[in-house]
Amino acid sequence: MFVTTLVVLAILLMSACGGGEEASQPTTPGPSSTESPISATPTVTGRPATPVGMPEAGLPMGKLAFSSRRDGNGEVYLLSDEGEMNLTNDPAEDIESDLSPDGEKVVFASNRDGIYHVYVVNVDGTGLIRLTDDPAGDFSPRWSPDGKRIAFSRTGALYVMDSDGSNVQEVTRPESEATAPPCKAGAFLGGWSPDGQQLIFYAASVTRRLGQVCTVNVDGTNLTAVVSEPPGYHVEPIWSPDGEWIAYRSIRDENAEIYVVRSDGTEDTNLTNNPAIDLEPDWSPDSQWVVFGSYRTGDCDLYIVRPDGSDLARVTTTIGKDSDPSWGP
16 A cells, blocks of 8 residues: 555656656665665766856855756756756766755765665765665655755655765654554655754655645654645645745645745745746745746746745746755855
8 A cells, every 4th residue: 555655646746746756756665774874885986067058047145956857867957156067967867956054065866776876976066975775765865954964765764864874764654644644654855954853744645635744853753743734735845944934835726836834834825826836945045035946937947936925036947847956055
């Protein structure tokens, strides 16, 4: 049942966003938290990072890592004051990137070794290293606020490890989605709380057509549903750096919008309010902007907007899906 649930969930979310990285989520139960670190994994020599064109609008601050299919396959790009650069430049699928807190490294998932593992690379495209090697596959890696740990998803469970791939620990374990209480029907990582004490994620029950935004302490305690009402698919949550707000995608009334809600679950607000598909939000380092993907021009590009819905600006214009942004210093 768990395998079927994840497959159907991937299909539902793909149809809601025009195809995306959700299809890469694991579909088989995983092992316990006794994995060995991959500290002996050698450095992988990749192709040089490739500069590309300038964006339509510059960023108010910092750098932006994101996934793009403009080359026909998933690649990780970096947007900065110098323009856009292809960091991965590999025929494999490179997805779900996350900038380190110091803005010097990017962690991402890639199937370049046959199944998805977690990799890290410098922002100039050098120093590529594989961090995980589990046969179940690993996805959605996210840096802790201090840069010392990385959380990720594996077969519907959440894990944390040290930033070198060692000391892997299980945080949550999924239950049968048809009967699981809120937040226990498989977990797909969003990110960390600003204080590094909690993870935010979404849990989904396909048979009940529900997705919930949840938080949990890094030690697995204090599992809490933040957004579960109204019934719908509430997915892709991310905490603002100041800890005040959570942005997430919600599929209600057959439309995908970006919402913001206070960390205590109050003041739930539709940020985008557009008939197009909006997805995969992230916050600027100063919590003054939200970046997200949108199909409002027919192609999926990245946009930025204030948390009150003002000052909307388009950031990327290249043909091909640009999505899953991560905004860093």
